[in-house]
Amino acid sequence: MRKTETGAARRYARALLDLALASGEAEGLRAELQRAVSVLEQHAELGVALGHPALTADKKRRLVEAVWEGRGRPLLVRLLVLLAGRNRLRLLPAINKAYGQAWNQHRGVLSAEVASAMALDEGQASAIHAAVERLAGKPVELSYRVEPGLLGSLRLSLAGRVYDGSLRGRLQLLRQRLLEEAPGR
Numbered sequence: 001m002r003k004t005e006t007g008a009a010r011r012y013a014r015a016l017l018d019l020a021l022a023s024g025e026a027e028g029l030r031a032e033l034q035r036a037v038s039v040l041e042q043h044a045e046l047g048v049a050l051g052h053p054a055l056t057a058d059k060k061r062r063l064v065e066a067v068w069e070g071r072g073r074p075l076l077v078r079l080l081v082l083l084a085g086r087n088r089l090r091l092l093p094a095i096n097k098a099y100g101q102a103w104n105q106h107r108g109v110l111s112a113e114v115a116s117a118m119a120l121d122e123g124q125a126s127a128i129h130a131a132v133e134r135l136a137g138k139p140v141e142l143s144y145r146v147e148p149g150l151l152g153s154l155r156l157s158l159a160g161r162v163y164d165g166s167l168r169g170r171l172q173l174l175r176q177r178l179l180e181e182a183p184g185r
Contacts, residue, residue, distance in 0.1 A: 009094035010102075016079060016095070017102045025073055030103055032076045033096045036068070040092060050084040057085040100141075109139045112158040117150040132158065 020026040040047045046067065050060055064080045072080075083089045104111045112132055114120075120128070125144060133140045136158060147155070151171075156163040 005091060006094060008088070009091045010098045012079070012083075012091065012095045013098035013102050016075070016099055017106065019075060021106070023075065025075060026103055026106070029073055029075060030100060032072050033092075033099055036072065036076060036080065037093050037096045039067070040089070047089060050089050051087060053087070060084040104141055107139075109141050110136050110159055111143075112136075112140050112156060113143045113145060115145045115147040115150060115155045115157075117146070117148055117152050119146050120144060128154070132156065 016029070017026060020029045046063075049055065050063060055063075061081045061084070064084055065077060068077050068080060079095075080089070080092075083092060083095075101111050114128055114132075125142075129140070129142050132142060140158070153165045155165065
């Protein structure tokens with residue numbers, strides 16, 4: 001995603017959060033945003049149809065309403081209609097992420113991501129969550145992602161910092177040190 005699109009996604013998310021806070025829907029809207037992203041990921045043909053240039057804005061609105069009316073808050077439906085009408089539905093995952101970060105910031109909760117070489121079981125995830133909250137000194141919302149290329153252990157992204165305990169990260173650090181200490185450099 002381009003930098004301008006990331007900025008646009010943050011602006012949509014901020015405006016959406018302001019409206020949701022004013023109407024008392026902020027937390028529920030977050031869950032619905034996540035579901036909308038999932039629906040569009042699982043039904044790629046829906047995203048293609050909503051992004052098709054031959055479909056008029058009115059037809060896109062009717063399609064969004066047919067899919068989400070009664071299943072989503074009016075605020076979500078209005079957002080989806082707006083995005084589809086402007087051919088910006090591809091921003092929805094970034095809007096979802098930015099909305100979650102803004103919502104967490106509003107509540108005083110840090111957002112963090114843990115990448116691991118293998119899927120974590122519930123006990124491991126719980127222990128990591130507790131350790132990260134101790135490290136941060138405040139509530140943390142963690143998202144987990146499997147990244148097989150890490151080769152082992154974890155990488156934590158928290159408050160703009162990356163804590164890399166992975167084997168891949170250690171090997172890269174060792175390589176860098178060896179290159180720095182190599183004679184003739």
